[in-house]
Amino acid sequence: MVRGLGWIAVLGVATASLLPLRERLDKAHVALAFLLVVLLAAADGGRRLGLAVAGAAFLLFNWFFLPPYATLAIADPFDWFVLLAFLATSVVASHLFHRVQREADDAQARARELGELSALGEEAMRAPRAESALLAVTQALERTLRVAVCRVHIMRESFEAPSERPFETITSSDHDITPEVAEQIRVVVAGDTGLATLEGGLTRVLPYGPRTLATTLGRDSAVRMVFPLRARGAPIGALEVTDRYGIAIDIARERLLAAITYFAALGADRLRLERAAAHVDALRESDRLKNAVLASVSHDLRTPLTTIKALAHDLGALGDERTEIIEQEADRLNRFVSGILDVSRLTSGAFPLALAIVPVDDLVSATLQQVEGAFGTRQVVARLGADEPLLVGRFDLTHSVRIVVNLLENARKYSPEESPIELSAVRRGVWLELAVADRGPGVPSHEADRIFEPLYRPDGTRPDVGSAGLGLAIARGLAEAQHGTLTYAARSGGGSVFTLRLPAVDLTELVMSVSAPRTS
Ligand code: ADP
Numbered sequence: 283m284v285r286g287l288g289w290i291a292v293l294g295v296a297t298a299s300l301l302p303l304r305e306r307l308d309k310a311h312v313a314l315a316f317l318l319v320v321l322l323a324a325a326d327g328g329r330r331l332g333l334a335v336a337g338a339a340f341l342l343f344n345w346f347f348l349p350p351y352a353t354l355a356i357a358d359p360f361d362w363f364v365l366l367a368f369l370a371t372s373v374v375a376s377h378l379f380h381r382v383q384r385e386a387d388d389a390q391a392r393a394r395e396l397g398e399l400s401a402l403g404e405e406a407m408r409a410p411r412a413e414s415a416l417l418a419v420t421q422a423l424e425r426t427l428r429v430a431v432c433r434v435h436i437m438r439e440s441f442e443a444p445s446e447r448p449f450e451t452i453t454s455s456d457h458d459i460t461p462e463v464a465e466q467i468r469v470v471v472a473g474d475t476g477l478a479t480l481e482g483g484l485t486r487v488l489p490y491g492p493r494t495l496a497t498t499l500g501r502d503s504a505v506r507m508v509f510p511l512r513a514r515g516a517p518i519g520a521l522e523v524t525d526r527y528g529i530a531i532d533i534a535r536e537r538l539l540a541a542i543t544y545f546a547a548l549g550a551d552r553l554r555l556e557r558a559a560a561h562v563d564a565l566r567e568s569d570r571l572k573n574a575v576l577a578s579v580s581h582d583l584r585t586p587l588t589t590i591k592a593l594a595h596d597l598g599a600l601g602d603e604r605t606e607i608i609e610q611e612a613d614r615l616n617r618f619v620s621g622i623l624d625v626s627r628l629t630s631g632a633f634p635l636a637l638a639i640v641p642v643d644d645l646v647s648a649t650l651q652q653v654e655g656a657f658g659t660r661q662v663v664a665r666l667g668a669d670e671p672l673l674v675g676r677f678d679l680t681h682s683v684r685i686v687v688n689l690l691e692n693a694r695k696y697s698p699e700e701s702p703i704e705l706s707a708v709r710r711g712v713w714l715e716l717a718v719a720d721r722g723p724g725v726p727s728h729e730a731d732r733i734f735e736p737l738y739r740p741d742g743t744r745p746d747v748g749s750a751g752l753g754l755a756i757a758r759g760l761a762e763a764q765h766g767t768l769t770y771a772a773r774s775g776g777g778s779v780f781t782l783r784l785p786a787v788d789l790t791e792l793v794m795s796v797s798a799p800r801t802s
Contacts, residue, residue: 289323289335297342304347309361312347313368317375324376328383332376340369395538398426399545406545412553416452419546424455426538429525431456434511435467436519436550441561449519452553456524463506463522470508470520478504481528495536503528509543513551521546569629576626580619587616621752625736628759635678635763639787642666642673642707642714649686649705660694661702673707675714677764677784685757685768689718689780692753697722697777713766713783721777730770734758757782 296319300312316339324332344354348361356362402422409415416434423432433453438445449467451459466477466485476488480502488498488507495507506524510517521543523529531539591612598605627633646664653662666673686705693703697720704719725733729740736755754768761768766784773779 285327286331286334289319289327289331290338292323293319293335293338293342297346301346307347309347309364312343313364316343317368317371320372321375321379324379325383329376329380332379333373336369336372336376339372340365343368391534395426395534395541398422398538399541402542402545406549412549412556413452416546416549416553417454419542419549420452421454423521423523423539423542423546426542427523427529427535429523429529430527431522431524433522433524434519434546434550435522436511436553437471437517439554439557439561442557463508466506466508467520467522470510471517474510474512474517476507476509478508479506481505495531495539496533499531504531505529511543511547511550513547513554518547518554519550573626573630576622580623580626583619584616587612587619591616618750618752621750621756624756625752625759628756628763631763633759633763635681637676637678637764639674639676640679640682642675642716645675645677645679645682645686645716646705646707648679648683649690652683652687653690656691657694660699662690663702663704665704665706671789673709673714674787674789675784676787677766678760681760681764682782682784685760685782686716686718688753688757689782692780693718693720693722693778696720701777709786712786714786716782716784717779718782719773719777719779721773721775724772724776724778725770727772733770734768 293316296315300307300315320332320336320339323335341354344356344365345352348365349357356365402418405418405422406415409418420432420434423429431453432455433451435449435451437449438447447459447464449471451457466479470477478486478488478499480486481504486498486502486504488495488509505526505528506522507529508520508522511519511521523539591609594605594608594612598609624633643666646666650662650664690703690705697703701721705716706719707714707716709715726740732738733740733751734754735751737751738755739751758768761782761784764784766782768780768782771779771781
């Protein structure tokens with residue numbers, strides 16, 4: 283307003299200075315002088331001011347400089363032309379000025395935006411921790427969108443410590459989260475769509491995509507907006523902006539919001555990855571500690587156990603029969619302790635292995651030899667595919683015998699006395715498959731994987747079977763240490779089949795490696 287009056291005053295001064303020279307001046311001189319004032323006014327105050335000054339100049343020009351003077355009438359029809367040409371030039375010039383100015387403003391705003399974004403990107407990259415990067419993002423949004431509160435909510439992972447809220451909030455301004463906001467965050471993450479709370483309290487869904495905000499909201503003013511944050515195709519949290527006086531959104535701000543939301547999603551993803559890595563580290567460390575404790579405890583237990591057994595044996599020689607029970611129990615404890623030590627060594631990868639090329643026949647015969655005494659009359663049927671060529675594999679003979687012996691012992695333990703146990707060996711692709719099959723009750727499907735976990739014994743296992751649930755865990759660990767597998771399957775017709783797979787070796791490969799000249 284003040285500026286407008288100022289330019290009208292300038293126009294007045296121009297008129298006053300031109301007036302004494304009216305008779306000597308051409309109309310074009312006057313028109314040019316007025317046009318200059320109009321252009322300067324448009325440059326200074328924009329299109330509206332330019333047009334207002336042009337209107338005023340039009341009247342002054344007509345009143346003072348076109349005969350008959352001091353009226354708005356015009357005597358010479360050519361003067362109409364001069365006057366209209368003046369008006370048209372002023373309007374077009376004001377308009378052009380306005381456009382140029384708007385483009386310059388736009389360019390400036392974009393440069394500012396770009397500056398903001400690159401500063402934010404740099405800040406986020408340099409931040410040593412994901413939390414500080416996210417904090418920088420929220421502050422940048424508060425600054426650029428001029429909103430009171432900006433918060434990033436990140437969904438917690440299942441391994442994180444349980445908390446009253448399913449998300450964690452990163453903000454520099456306000457930590458108070460109402461149940462309404464918590465519910466909106468839940469909806470946004472589950473539905474993968476934005477929500478806006480309008481001034482009257484109404485909630486509106488915000489479709490996802492560029493330039494949809496301003497059109498969706500129209501004249502309504504949002505006091506809170508919550509958007510999903512996505513990483514690798516899935517929503518991982520939400521970005522919330524709140525201002526109880528209304529959040530102004532235009533195209534430029536929407537563009538900025540989209541860019542900063544992207545930064546926020548990157549930051550949130552980085553935070554989650556950092557947490558996951560820390561969790562894995564903690565697990566690894568606790569595993570290492572557990573293994574170290576197990577190794578030292580089991581080692582320290584074995585020495586007194588040996589002493590107890592030796593003393594019991596000596597006492598037994600004096601005629602006390604109860605010492606036999608002490609010896610049996612000491613043996614059982616010793617087996618348990620060795621088993622625990624084996625599991626801990628296998629899981630930490632510190633298990634000595636002697637991989638060699640061995641015929642399966644050797645493995646089967648060594649196994650049968652070992653169980654012979656303990657099995658008594660219990661029948662074990664070995665099938666070795668008589669027509670097949672010699673089966674050869676790359677494995678550790680001692681460890682593999684231990685695995686198959688364990689499987690045979692389990693089969694004996696868990697299947698009826700009169701049913702035979704079958705042991706077969708075949709070549710299947712790159713594997714040698716050794717299967718131990720029995721006609722026992724089998725393993726319920728929901729326990730099929732768990733029986734391979736250390737110390738796991740299914741509900742209802744008889745306490746007197748003399749086992750601790752370590753056998754299969756050790757057997758699988760030993761199989762995997764030799765690059766093989768150990769699996770369970772229900773046997774058709776009832777019972778169990780445990781299959782040990784070990785890497786097979788081709789005989790032709792073997793012959794070639796034996797006859798190939800040595801290079802040195
Ligand atoms: P355990 O020393 O207690 O037998 P294992 O690790 O060898 O421990 O076996 C774990 C569990 O798997 C056993 O308690 C048993 O319930 C089940 N299991 C193992 N082998 C068989 C089998 N041949 N038939 C049925 N159940 C079996």
